[in-house]
Amino acid sequence: MARHRDYTKIEQIFESTLKLVLEKGFAGLKMAEVAKEANLATGTVYIYFKDKDDLINQLYLFLKRRKTILFLQGIDQKEDFDIVLKKIWFAYFEVTMQHVNESAFLEQYYRSPFLKSNVKEESKQILKPIYDLLERGVAEGKLCAVNVEILLSQIVGPIHEMIRAYHDGAVEINAESMNQLYQLVMKGIKA
Amino acid sequence: MARHRDYTKIEQIFESTLKLVLEKGFAGLKMAEVAKEANLATGTVYIYFKDKDDLINQLYLFLKRRKTILFLQGIDQKEDFDIVLKKIWFAYFEVTMQHVNESAFLEQYYRSPFLKSNVKEESKQILKPIYDLLERGVAEGKLCAVNVEILLSQIVGPIHEMIRAYHDGAVEINAESMNQLYQLVMKGIKA
DNA sequence: TGGATGATTGAATAATTGTTCATTAATTTT
């Protein structure tokens, strides 16, 4: 089988790692278990990753990138501002939602010192398109003229919070509840 | 010194644990280091805590409780609705802010499987006063008539997000920026 | 087909780290 380095094997390892971290947390993550879960020998993991630290950092980037790509699909900044904003907001919600598990991992990891600062740097890039859009909105006089970071807090904060509530079983997420939240958020930021 | 079980010693251990978790994460937490940081012998930690797991769970509860007490100080639900809401929002912001470090710990821990479910249960109680207030607001026709959880997402989500941005050095937090965020949030939820 | 190259294995090893407990120190009691 193995032609060149097999990329699917790396993904296999990623999947296993993600699963185990979600089950037992970072502290409980064992390389031997990762390998077993991925149907590989312990040593094999070390062929694809330098060490445990490397594995976790790579996984973080992999998930972040995948999420970004998904998130940006089908968004065309040239459309009407309100439409782009709405699309982008729901896209962010849906992608974050569809990957609840990954989100839990990313959150957990984001707050942990595993995260190398260069990795942190790259991960910031992801919100770039939203920043751009918000600046445009302020320039066009369609959004309240406040610091973009503040607008952003108001825009994505509620999404994260609602997904957390969902995670705790406190709220249902469906077209209606998403829309309700969207209305509140927009009412807040529109000029 | 030691009279009965000395409570300050427990706090000392808590402080050290918190510091070390923030520096190195859960995965990097070593009992020997906790002890050393607290100027105690390794074994002493085991006098006050059953084991590592116990230490972390206790610390979580300790911080949560302390935060709740602080947060609720000086809040009188009998005052005028808008005033209580404003007070409670800023109190939540300030307490969360003043304890940024603790917040990072709580976040990290919240997402980790260390958390025993009973501990999770107790920690939910903390937002109870906000829930009550929001229900009152909806009843009095002062807030949009949507699910309280959704209102809550819109209220505390932006706070968490802004503090995270602050943590990343992306935004300053002062009276002005807090007020700006407050205006956005309230504009969103007011009926 | 046979040898060369590359991939995989997993038991053995090396490190790390949680926990214990015999000993010592401090405090209280009689």
Next chain:
DNA sequence: AAAATTAATGAACAATTATTCAATCATCCA
């Protein structure tokens, strides 16, 4: 002030777990 009680110590021990690497297997090419 001696005995009794309680607290603290930290080196030794026990587990756990990351990592290595000599041996094996698979694939490729001459």
